[in-house]
Amino acid sequence: MASHDQIRKYIAYWFQLGKKVLTINSQEALVPQVVLSGDRYTQEFEDIWLQILSSESGDCYLEGTNQTIEELLSPEWDIGLCARCPMPIPFRVKGMPSECCPCFDLPNWPDTEKPLPRSPVSSQLYLLSICERLLSVKKE
Secondary structure, X not given: OOOHHHHHHHHHXXXXXXXXXXXXXXXXXXOOOOOEEOOEEOHHHHHHHHHHHOHHHOOEEEOOOOOEHHHHOOOOEEEEEOOOOOOEEEEEOOOOOOOOOXXXXXXXXXXXXXXXXXXXXXXXXXXXXXXXXXXXXXXX
């Protein structure tokens, strides 16, 4: 079963490639201009995430997929990596896999010359871990 955070990360990664979340009730396409801001998601992304989870939005799904976000939050689905590209995709815990990766309609993807989508990173913690590794190597 995919956790709430895994689904959120899945949506954030695909937003970074320009995919939209489509809502059935309002027939609206949701996509933030900016997804990441340093060590956290932007407020715009967080507001869209809350809108996706809202019952007022109705069924929402990632562009290029058939599974609703509500379905992905059920025990029937999990998140793994695409066999074609290093992106998170939904798959059934039991039964037939999803039809395809949402990357199927992205031209020139996967593009190894551009940075891949990522999660927020705390620069300070990342730099501290590098310092700790350097100090442990120096001691040896």
